[in-house]
Amino acid sequence: MPDAAMSAGEVETVDAHLARVLGAVHPLAPVDEPLTAAHGRVLAVDVRSRLDIPRFDNSAMDGYAVRHSDVAAASAGHPVTLRVVAEVAAGGADDPAIGPGEAVHIMTGAPLPSSADAVVPIEHTDAGRDTVIVSVPPRIGAHVRRAGEDLRAGDPVLAAGVRLTAARVSALAAAGHARVVVQATPRVGVVSTGSELVTPGHPLARGQIPESNSLLLAGLVRGAGGDVAHIATVPDDESVLDDELARCLDAGLDLIVLSGGVSVGAHDVVRAALGELRTVGFHTIAMQPGKPQAFGMLRRDDETPIPVFGLPGNPVATAVSFEAFVRPALRRLQGAADVHRPRIVAVAAESWRVPRAKVQYMPVAVVTPAEAGPPGSAVDTRPRVRPATSGGSGSHLVGGLAAADGYAIVPAEVDEVRVGDPVTVMLVTS
Amino acid sequence: MPDAAMSAGEVETVDAHLARVLGAVHPLAPVDEPLTAAHGRVLAVDVRSRLDIPRFDNSAMDGYAVRHSDVAAASAGHPVTLRVVAEVAAGGADDPAIGPGEAVHIMTGAPLPSSADAVVPIEHTDAGRDTVIVSVPPRIGAHVRRAGEDLRAGDPVLAAGVRLTAARVSALAAAGHARVVVQATPRVGVVSTGSELVTPGHPLARGQIPESNSLLLAGLVRGAGGDVAHIATVPDDESVLDDELARCLDAGLDLIVLSGGVSVGAHDVVRAALGELRTVGFHTIAMQPGKPQAFGMLRRDDETPIPVFGLPGNPVATAVSFEAFVRPALRRLQGAADVHRPRIVAVAAESWRVPRAKVQYMPVAVVTPAEAGPPGSAVDTRPRVRPATSGGSGSHLVGGLAAADGYAIVPAEVDEVRVGDPVTVMLVTS
Structure with a gap:
């Protein structure tokens, strides 16, 4: 464990520490979810369309499905009158036959009758019910959306690693999917340390300040796609922190982030508690703020080790350290292709x-x-x-x-x- | 009601329609929430600090609180030895007196004893316990964070209208707040219309396609800070839609968004159902996609009218219409200063x-x-x-x-x- 043995005095780069973190953190096993639970999640697999989109030739306009040859010569001076033999609305399963001199009243999105090869929009007709007068000739295929012209069954829709925006979830539905395999949501523990910290709203004695880092880290974890499954504030007391870490291990978490207590002072409790473990290293990083950083793996018995971060406790240092190291780790746990903020x-x-x-x-x-x-x-x-x-x-x-x-x-x-x-x-x- | 009477043929600009929408939508009454429920919400009031930050003079380093005059002449060649009379840790309430020739061992964040005027970092000493040898003289005030040097009690911290990021929530805690007044979360109903629509995962007959707009709109609503309190898909049947709108009004919603059925065809059910109300207008907007737009107010008896949108049903048109008009309305309901996406x-x-x-x-x-x-x-x-x-x-x-x-x-x-x-x-x- 060269990390644990490394002297805190040796200064390392941000990139080197990030590489250490990302080298130790691996994506969680993906989970299969209904689309209704997919928004905001990270896609775990490439997804292809199961359908042609559009599924079938359909009308792009409200109007009349026609045989092009019947109306090719129509004009305002010489309009063509067709007999309206049926109506097809969106969702209709009918496929009415259209003979010479006939038309079918058709709605936007309705399937084009097999014997039609163009749609005349209602604006180019007299909007007749039993017969219709066409005064503008359509092109062949006019106002027809062809099956598969957007996507063919088997075409790629989304690549693994993208975040599922609302539009992407709806595209999966349109492509024939009802469920989707997404990255698991990491369960995260947040522990703020410091004997000076008091729950917001409680009275403050000399030397005390409101505890704010657990709110900071909890929000940042949620913003990075994590679930804050455990949250605590502990004083600078090694045995209390040891108990808290045991509770974190009991809670089946995927990542733990601590703030405060990583410097070299007599009361730096995170350094004391984690420093006994040869699997956690303390590092001096060439960054401002955020110089002292602890990172390593915690495990109980033969369980999978989970990453643990000890961040400096001053609020801006905590926030910056989270962005530089913890957010990338959380995004890696979620299998994201890009682990960084924009x-x-x-x-x-x-x-x-x-x-x-x-x-x-x-x-x-x-x-x-x-x-x-x-x-x-x-x-x-x-x-x-x-x-x-x-x-x-x-x-x-x-x-x-x-x-x-x-x-x-x-x-x-x-x-x-x-x-x-x-x-x-x-x-x-x- | 000139809106309702307006001909659908008159083309209006995006800006004019947006102005109509924003003119009709007003912020909901703000709510008081604990900071633990504030993340992602919109701040409803200007907030000032209730505390000096830092609250008290404190040490920026682990080291020794000293009287500057004792050590002003210290050097490597002529170090000064002080007697260590006490220790103060972060959170400690003690204010030990420091006499001439004395020092107090002090930790980062601990309150500076009243009789000290500088901190010598541990690296500039022999780190002694009962006595300490100082070999580098500090400046007066060195490594002391002065009370109020970041913010004074009464200083502004955040302005009404900002979205509460994790950092901002933690700043409110640090500034002495435990609760905060935020804009209400709008309760939104999403109704997708179209007889061709089938729940994702169900078999598709001729003419049918998977329903995807309710997923799209629900995700976009959540992304805009709304709570999707009601969601439904209805066929192109005016009485079914009438019943659905009645359910929306029963559900105490703050906004309703419908997709599909706003064109002029025989089965455009939203136009049929809402068109009977003189409080909903149908508009032709100079945009692509998104040309046909319905907007107005729905009310039951003497209750507050709620905004209702009818968006065109093709997915990209639905998505674009949401961004152009519905998202600004949702953000306005939340009192946001900036109603637009970045x-x-x-x-x-x-x-x-x-x-x-x-x-x-x-x-x-x-x-x-x-x-x-x-x-x-x-x-x-x-x-x-x-x-x-x-x-x-x-x-x-x-x-x-x-x-x-x-x-x-x-x-x-x-x-x-x-x-x-x-x-x-x-x-x-x-």
């Missing part, structure tokens, strides 16, 4: 200072232009960012966390962000 | 044709560059879009709906999108 490239509207030789995660407010100028216009439409507070990226800046739309991620080799510099921004919308 | 400006990577004098909503796939080049680099970092299918924006293109990341919104006055043109894109991620 990123955009924006332009710095203010300058700010950047620490030396560390990746900086700066909470920023983003202003995104909503409208393009006319084609060819010279308006600069790139999104603009500025620090969410004027106070820098100090990890205790709750105000900045509230105001931020995401984090500017400034590479370690950059010393300063100047006005006009392009900046990569991770957008955080949940 | 939009970006992208560059067309393919050309495509655009209908004359209509706003086009083209399902597109978006490729967004994830990384900025180095500062000053000339790499074009703008997102690229191309149509999600090669088949145009025909409203029956289920395959395109599955592949799309959003809709390119092309103004009515643009006739063609050419490669390289800037394009406004509504991103659809839920």
Whole structure:
């Protein structure tokens, strides 16, 4: 276990730590769910259409199904009169025969009678009931949606790894599916540590502050597709934390995330409790905030080991560490093809200072232009960012966390962000 | 009721119809919720901090709280030895007095003793227990987080109308709040109409297709913050739909959205059922897809009228109509400051044709560059879009709906999108 033995003094890169995390975390076994439970889940398998879409030739308009040859010469001056022999509505199973000089009244979506080869929209007729006068000739195949012109049975519809938006769930239904194999929802435990923490709303004595990290982590877990199955706040007491970790293992969780207590102080309880396990490593990462990170695997007896994270406890450091390492792990557990938040490239509207030789995660407010100028216009439409507070990226800046739309991620080799510099921004919308 | 009397032949703009919708829909009464139920909700009031943040002067490091004058002259060559008279951990209520030549062992986050004016980090000492040797002098105030340096009690934390991300909920907790006033979650009824529709998984006869719009609309409603409280599929039978609308009114809903049956055909049941009400209008909108739109208010007796939408039934038309009109209404019911999906400006990577004098909503796939080049680099970092299918924006293109990341919104006055043109894109991620 070289990880566990590694000195906390050796500085590692964000990428190296992320690679360690993703190397240890594997997708959970997929589950088969009805489409009604599929929204927001991650598709686990490639899905092909079971049907032609459209399933059958059908009318794109309300009008009359006709034999093209009957009306090819129709015009306003020389309209053609047809006998209306039947009506087919959407959902109708009939296939009425159409002889020469005949037409069938047809509704949008209704199956085209086999003997018809065009639809005349009602606007090009007198809208007659027993007979109909056609004054505009249709092309052959006009206003007919052909079977399979959108998708053929067997065509791919969605690829494994995509998140099932509402539109994608409905596309699966249209393609003939009633159930779908999706990635399991990870069951996650959230444990906030710190003897100074008091449940929000309770009175605060000297030295105490409201506990906020369990709300932060629970929301971030849900936003990453996880189910918060266990949540707790514990004081800086190793035996209490040991008991809590035992409860987490009992609860059949898929991932545990702790906040606080990962530094080297006398009361850093997570370091004390997890440090005894040779399967958890403590690392110093070249990032700001988020320098001290614990990560490893916990197991009980011969059960599958589950990943455990110990994040620094200051709110911005907790939030940034979650985005950098825990969210990717949760998304990997769900088998997602892309484990990261969406990123955009924006332009710095203010300058700010950047620490030396560390990746900086700066909470920023983003202003995104909503409208393009006319084609060819010279308006600069790139999104603009500025620090969410004027106070820098100090990890205790709750105000900045509230105001931020995401984090500017400034590479370690950059010393300063100047006005006009392009900046990569991770957008955080949940 | 000029709306109800308006001829369906008069073409109106998207903006005019949206203004009609937003003019008729008003925020629901806000509700007071615990923070544990606040994630993802819309804040209904401006919130100020109830606390200084930090609440009290505290240590930013593990180390020793000192009197600056004792150690101002310390150096590696002339270290200063102090007597350690106490220890304060995070959460500790003690305020030990520090006399000349004395220090207090202090942990990160612990309250700074009143008689200290600097913290010497443990790395600048011998880490002693009874006495400590200081070899690097601190500045006055070094490693001390001052009370209120992030936020002062009374400072604004969040403004009404923002969506409560996980970070924002935790910021409210840190600012001393345990509950928060958020916008109500609209209770929504979804009714899909069409005699051709069959529940997914059931056998399909000639003329029948799987019902998919209720899944589409239910997911879009949830993605817009609504609660799908009623869901149904009804055939093209006016009395059945009348009964269904009565059930919706009984269910105490805040909004009803119907799909299908809004055209002018003989079996357009929504038009038939709602058209009898003088409070629902049928409109022809200059957009593709989504041309026929029904909107108005339904009420029972002296209850508050609730908005009802009748959307065209083809899947892409239903989805686009939802984004253009229903989502803004749902967001308005929730009192959101911004009722729209996020939009970006992208560059067309393919050309495509655009209908004359209509706003086009083209399902597109978006490729967004994830990384900025180095500062000053000339790499074009703008997102690229191309149509999600090669088949145009025909409203029956289920395959395109599955592949799309959003809709390119092309103004009515643009006739063609050419490669390289800037394009406004509504991103659809839920």
